[in-house]
Amino acid sequence: MRTNRFRKEAVAQHLKQHFGQSADLTLVPIRVGSRQGLLCYLSTMTNTTFLTENVTMPLLQAYRQGNFPEDRGLDAVRERLYGGLATRLLDDPQPLPGMLTQGYAGLLLDGEPLMLMIDVKELEKRSISEPTTQNVIKGPKEAFTESADTNMSLIRRRILNERLRFEKFVVGSQTKTHVYLTFLEGDADERILRDIRGFLQSSSIDSLFDSGSLEQLFRSRGGQLFPTVYNSERPDSICACLMDKRVALIVNGSPFVLIVPALFADFFESPEDEYQWFMVGSFIRTLRYLAFLLSLSLSALYVAVTCYHQELIPTLLLTSIAAQRTGIPFPAVIEMFLMEITFELLREAGTRMPRLVGQSISIAGALVLGEAAVQAGIVSNITVIVVALTAIAGFVSPVYSFGANIRLFRYALIILGSLFGLYGVIVGFAFLVIQLTRMESFGIPYLSPLSRLVGRRSS
Numbered sequence: 001m002r003t004n005r006f007r008k009e010a011v012a013q014h015l016k017q018h019f020g021q022s023a024d025l026t027l028v029p030i031r032v033g034s035r036q037g038l039l040c041y042l043s044t045m046t047n048t049t050f051l052t053e054n055v056t057m058p059l060l061q062a063y064r065q066g067n068f069p070e071d072r073g074l075d076a077v078r079e080r081l082y083g084g085l086a087t088r089l090l091d092d093p094q095p096l097p098g099m100l101t102q103g104y105a106g107l108l109l110d111g112e113p114l115m116l117m118i119d120v121k122e123l124e125k126r127s128i129s130e131p132t133t134q135n136v137i138k139g140p141k142e143a144f145t146e147s148a149d150t151n152m153s154l155i156r157r158r159i160l161n162e163r164l165r166f167e168k169f170v171v172g173s174q175t176k177t178h179v180y181l182t183f184l185e186g187d188a189d190e191r192i193l194r195d196i197r198g199f200l201q202s203s204s205i206d207s208l209f210d211s212g213s214l215e216q217l218f219r220s221r222g223g224q225l226f227p228t229v230y231n232s233e234r235p236d237s238i239c240a241c242l243m244d245k246r247v248a249l250i251v252n253g254s255p256f257v258l259i260v261p262a263l264f265a266d267f268f269e270s271p272e273d274e275y276q277w278f279m280v281g282s283f284i285r286t287l288r289y290l291a292f293l294l295s296l297s298l299s300a301l302y303v304a305v306t307c308y309h310q311e312l313i314p315t316l317l318l319t320s321i322a323a324q325r326t327g328i329p330f331p332a333v334i335e336m337f338l339m340e341i342t343f344e345l346l347r348e349a350g351t352r353m354p355r356l357v358g359q360s361i362s363i364a365g366a367l368v369l370g371e372a373a374v375q376a377g378i379v380s381n382i383t384v385i386v387v388a389l390t391a392i393a394g395f396v397s398p399v400y401s402f403g404a405n406i407r408l409f410r411y412a413l414i415i416l417g418s419l420f421g422l423y424g425v426i427v428g429f430a431f432l433v434i435q436l437t438r439m440e441s442f443g444i445p446y447l448s449p450l451s452r453l454v455g456r457r458s459s
Contacts, residue, residue, distance in 0.1 A: 047122035230262035261441035291396035300413035308421030333418035
């Protein structure tokens with residue numbers, strides 16, 4: 001025989017202990033027939049209009065009109081009145097505060113050993129719009145939002161496959177953020193799924209507000225130089241990865257969905273490559289690889305050649321560079337660092353400023369400061385050209401986070417080039433290649449499928 005663990009006064013006291021004097025905690029006494037009851041919910045997490053029209057009114061009308069005997073329990077109320085709603089019966093008051101924070105309303109009647117929880121959440125959310133960080137020229141113009149339900153719907157609409165799975169996890173002891181593991185049953189690697197499930201279940205972090213934090217947690221496990229997790233706000237990109245037997249992670253509250261494992265080639269590919277003639281797509285993809293090398297090495301090569309290997313420069317160009325550097329008070333490496341840092345400041349200022357003025361400030365600042373620095377004799381024209389080409393090449397990668405890693409390693413190459421010339425640059429590139437060949441993303445070589453192609457040729 002079940003004991004009555006739900007008394008109106010005890011439940012109200014229990015909720016006040018958890019929520020204190022929070023203004024959104026709503027405790028409404030109700031009378032159902034001859035019995036007293038309590039309706040509790042958080043006004044910030046529920047749709048009060050839906051609650052009144054679909055929960056309170058049907059209950060009161062059923063008892064008032066005599067269509068429902070008063071001696072029937074909440075399990076019968078659940079079956080007869082709320083069959084079309086997501087409901088749950090609680091026999092323990094401990095989970096009650098947590099369910100209220102998830103958008104449930106609790107219904108309690110005197111003498112009942114159970115409490116009926118009804119899902120009535122409806123939160124304000126941003127409408128679906130175009131991607132803001134990954135511009136679309138040709139292809140779908142829908143982007144993920146901060147609602148995990150909306151994001152799952154965008155994926156489900158594109159992959160009409162009954163094997164598509166969404167597994168729910170709760171991460172963050174304080175925020176209790178919902179994270180959804182998304183994959184195609186039978187296609188995704190079970191070892192990777194087991195590894196991610198174990199990580200999400202054993203995670204001991206306090207808070208999780210965006211998928212970027214989860215991305216850094218995955219990355220910190222291996223301390224990798226380049227990102228091993230791919231992020232995108234484009235549903236078509238994520239769906240393509242799922243069809244490629246990858247695993248996606250949807251974080252409630254973040255418009256960016258993560259894909260694992262992410263390989264080196266993924267950061268040079270865009271869904272638009274598949275939406276046009278394959279020759280054009282292949283050319284653009286090759287151009288991205290060349291831009292990556294250019295952004296990584298051009299500044300370091302300029303410093304190394306001008307300081308140690310002038311014989312490699314054509315005579316006319318060497319004469320022009322020497323004439324431009326006449327009167328420059330700083331060596332080439334200091335000159336390069338001054339311009340690189342200046343462009344970094346302009347890039348950051350353009351990003352943080354309001355959208356209407358950010359672009360104009362970055363462009364005007366680059367033109368005005370560059371011209372003024374040349375006229376003042378602080379830097380040479382060739383240095384401005386090299387830094388500008390390097391910065392432009394760094395933006396070619398479709399994923400911004402990958403370009404940020406390039407900038408950090410570029411500074412190391414500039415220092416090596418200023419100390420040891422081309423030999424230092426070669427050593428830096430050798431270190432980079434060694435790191436790339438040793439890196440793994442969830443047990444898969446980072447340079448795949450290149451590594452698989454090399455393996456076939458050698459065999």
